[in-house]
Amino acid sequence: MRRVIQIIPIVIGITIVTFFLIKMCPGNPLKAMLFNPDIKPEERARLERLYGFDDPIYVQYFRWLTRLLKGDLGWSLYTKRPVTKHILERIGPTALLAGTTLFLSFLIAIPFGILSATKQYSLLDYSSTVIIFFGMSLPIFFLGLVVIYIFAVRFGILPTSGMKTLGIPFSIWDRIKHLILPISVLTFYQIAPVVRYARSSMLEVIREDYVRTARSKGISERDVIYKHALRNALIPIVTLFGLSIPFIFNGAFITETIFAWPGMGRLAVGAVFQRDYPILMGTTLVTAILVLLGNLIADILYAVVDPRIRYK
Amino acid sequence: MGNNPVLEEIEKKIDYTVAKKPITLRSIIWKRFKKNKLAVVGLILRASLVIVEIFSKFIAPYPATTVDFANKKLPPSKEHILGTDELGCDVLSRLIYGARISLSIGLVAVCLYVSIGILIGAISGFFGGWIDAILMRFTDVIISFPWLVLVILVAAILGPSIYNVMLIIGLTGWTTVARLVRGEFLKLKEMEYTLAARGLGANNFRIIFTHLLPNAFAPVLVAATMGVADAIIIEAALSFLGLGVAFPDTSWGQMMHAAQSLSVLSRMPWLWLPPGILISIAVLCINFIGDGLRDALDPKLIR
Numbered sequence: 001m002r003r004v005i006q007i008i009p010i011v012i013g014i015t016i017v018t019f020f021l022i023k024m025c026p027g028n029p030l031k032a033m034l035f036n037p038d039i040k041p042e043e044r045a046r047l048e049r050l051y052g053f054d055d056p057i058y059v060q061y062f063r064w065l066t067r068l069l070k071g072d073l074g075w076s077l078y079t080k081r082p083v084t085k086h087i088l089e090r091i092g093p094t095a096l097l098a099g100t101t102l103f104l105s106f107l108i109a110i111p112f113g114i115l116s117a118t119k120q121y122s123l124l125d126y127s128s129t130v131i132i133f134f135g136m137s138l139p140i141f142f143l144g145l146v147v148i149y150i151f152a153v154r155f156g157i158l159p160t161s162g163m164k165t166l167g168i169p170f171s172i173w174d175r176i177k178h179l180i181l182p183i184s185v186l187t188f189y190q191i192a193p194v195v196r197y198a199r200s201s202m203l204e205v206i207r208e209d210y211v212r213t214a215r216s217k218g219i220s221e222r223d224v225i226y227k228h229a230l231r232n233a234l235i236p237i238v239t240l241f242g243l244s245i246p247f248i249f250n251g252a253f254i255t256e257t258i259f260a261w262p263g264m265g266r267l268a269v270g271a272v273f274q275r276d277y278p279i280l281m282g283t284t285l286v287t288a289i290l291v292l293l294g295n296l297i298a299d300i301l302y303a304v305v306d307p308r309i310r311y312k
Numbered sequence: 313m314g315n316n317p318v319l320e321e322i323e324k325k326i327d328y329t330v331a332k333k334p335i336t337l338r339s340i341i342w343k344r345f346k347k348n349k350l351a352v353v354g355l356i357l358r359a360s361l362v363i364v365e366i367f368s369k370f371i372a373p374y375p376a377t378t379v380d381f382a383n384k385k386l387p388p389s390k391e392h393i394l395g396t397d398e399l400g401c402d403v404l405s406r407l408i409y410g411a412r413i414s415l416s417i418g419l420v421a422v423c424l425y426v427s428i429g430i431l432i433g434a435i436s437g438f439f440g441g442w443i444d445a446i447l448m449r450f451t452d453v454i455i456s457f458p459w460l461v462l463v464i465l466v467a468a469i470l471g472p473s474i475y476n477v478m479l480i481i482g483l484t485g486w487t488t489v490a491r492l493v494r495g496e497f498l499k500l501k502e503m504e505y506t507l508a509a510r511g512l513g514a515n516n517f518r519i520i521f522t523h524l525l526p527n528a529f530a531p532v533l534v535a536a537t538m539g540v541a542d543a544i545i546i547e548a549a550l551s552f553l554g555l556g557v558a559f560p561d562t563s564w565g566q567m568m569h570a571a572q573s574l575s576v577l578s579r580m581p582w583l584w585l586p587p588g589i590l591i592s593i594a595v596l597c598i599n600f601i602g603d604g605l606r607d608a609l610d611p612k613l614i615r
Contacts, residue, residue: 013453024469133603137596139545141552142588145571153578249458254549258572268461269553272468284465288456295456 003299007292014288015068019061022281073285074278078271083282086267091286094256094263098248100183102241105190110237112191113198117206117233118225128195135192140251144185144258151181182259186251190244197240202233235306242298246291344608351604354597361594365412372409374402388582397570397583406562407586413563415594417478418543424482426536429489434520436490437497448494455487463546467555474563477556481543489535496528530609537602541595548591564591 067074073083116125151158159178205211206229214228215221253265260266264283271279345351364371388394394403436447454462462484470476500506501524509523548565550556552572557563564587571577571584 009449010452010456013449014456017453017457021465021469133596133599137541137599138592139548139552139565139588139595141549142568142592145568145577145584145588149577149581246456246458250460253458253460253464254553257553268464272464272555275468280465280468284457284461287458287461291458292456 003296007296010292011289014285014292015065016061018281018285018288019064021284022277023057023060068285073282076276076279078274078276078279083278086279087264087282087286090262090264090267093261094252094265096179097182097186097255097261097263098245098252100179101186101190101248101251102244104183105187105194105244106237106241108187109191109194110198110234113195114202114230114233116195117199117202120203125199128199132192132196135189140185140189140254141258143188144182144255147181147185148258182255182261186248186255189251190248193247194237194240194244198233198237201236202229205229205233208232235302238301238305239298242294242296242301245294249287249291341608345604348600348604348607350600354600354604357593358597358601361411361415361597364408365415368408368412372402372405374405394582394586397567397580403567403582403586406567407564407590410562410564410567410587411590411594413474413557413561414544414547414565414591417474417481417547417557417563418540418598420478421481421485421543421547422536422539424478425485425539426489426532428482429486430493430525430532432486433490433493433495434497434525437494438501438516438520438524440498444494447490451487451490454484459484459546460549463550464553464555467550472555472558474557474561477547477550480550481546485539485543485546488539489532492531492535493528496531497524500524500527534602534606534609537598537605541598541602544591544595544598564588 071084073087075082076086079086112128116122116128119125158181206225208229211224211229214224219228249265252263253268255261256263256265257269264287268280268283271277271283394407396402397406432447432451436444463480466480466484467476470480506519506523509519514523547556547563548568551558551563551565552568554569554572557566559566567587568584570580576583
């Protein structure tokens, strides 16, 4: 409960930072009128008063905040539609991408990490180290381009971009075909930190006293690893689930741009080029709050799974 | 005694070089670093890239930005080993000049954010109380933004240029270092030597800079090394999206920007494959070095 209360000042901080960053962006719709000879200075001043641009900045902030609490993020300057609508449209595809990646990467990475810890210095351990290093070092957009080049351009097996083939009705198989490339690229990146984390967590547990006790009692090595050590090693991994969210967002933003995936990342990157600040503000705010929620869930899960942790 | 032939004989046989070389902390660290083969390979490759950066003017066969429309979009040939781009610039020359910008952006940006991080972390950890609370909440706020979102936002404010990229990464990347330094300081300020220094009348400034900071240095150095690798990737990603380094300045990420169009991607792989490979190698090297440093600097292993 205390964790939930602690989050409030951070949320306020996020809104303040976002608001002032957007205010610092060059240009606003009224400045554009400066160069329009049809609009007289008096007219401009009247509009400024109407929209509240001449108020002190903190008044503007609070006005913005109250609208925000009502769920109103403003209107896109480009499409003239509410920002909330834009984001709601785009959040689904991003969630699909991020969710599948999260699921797949944990499914692959945890056994990999555990095994390479139990067989430290084996071939498997070395190969997982290599994967970690490559996952850390290859720029995600480069790998994306390479897989597009190989699978879409050279062999033509998979589509290069988008969510569906134009002109044919929706089918699951078509959606999966479009998902394969972006998801495998994103998953590759997500695997590296999880393997690393799982490995070091397992290594730590294996050295604990109770594991030695279990061994000395004559329990078979398999039972020691899978019944005693594994469960405790999985505890810190639970938190990684929540902490992965910002990481996934970073990856998804770039992946969406490369694969023309109509998600939040593409919305935000496109908004930068169109100078569509309300959209940019909306996506920034929403992603930051999702990250915060992820951290909160991670903390709560940790306390639930590990009885030693108690938040007072 | 000086003319005793036997003693002189012995004197000659003593190998003073061993005894004269004191075992310093630095030599221990270097010795342990050398044991990590990958780290040494990384260091050698990285050093050779530095040489390329310094002598880029002499190595590059053509100037980086000579526009030559007669010879545009040429595939690799004898005159242009890696071909030419859409403006007729020689790809190999641009790669060589690009090395300088790509790699120096990483270095400058990290220096910037390590300084900010140390400052905030040191103040927060040393003084504690409400200063600590405010600074750490602020850090929490910045951490809540996925870095790419924050970086894109700041890039939109500042506009694309080399110096802005350095500034953007510098202004957004300090959180990890700040938390690290704060954690170390919280631990170190309870140490007895801190108390001793205070007893001797040292002021806060002196305690922070001569007693605490050097002892918090190792983890910061490792974080900074890995940070350079991240900064190179961020620069490349930004420039790739068209928000970072812009023509006529050249960086590896900027060279890959062209591959956003499908025709370049599919028909002119010589434009985007080499810079991509070079970014990967450079970052891989730095990560290897960072990994070697982490093992070498780990105080638990020092004997």
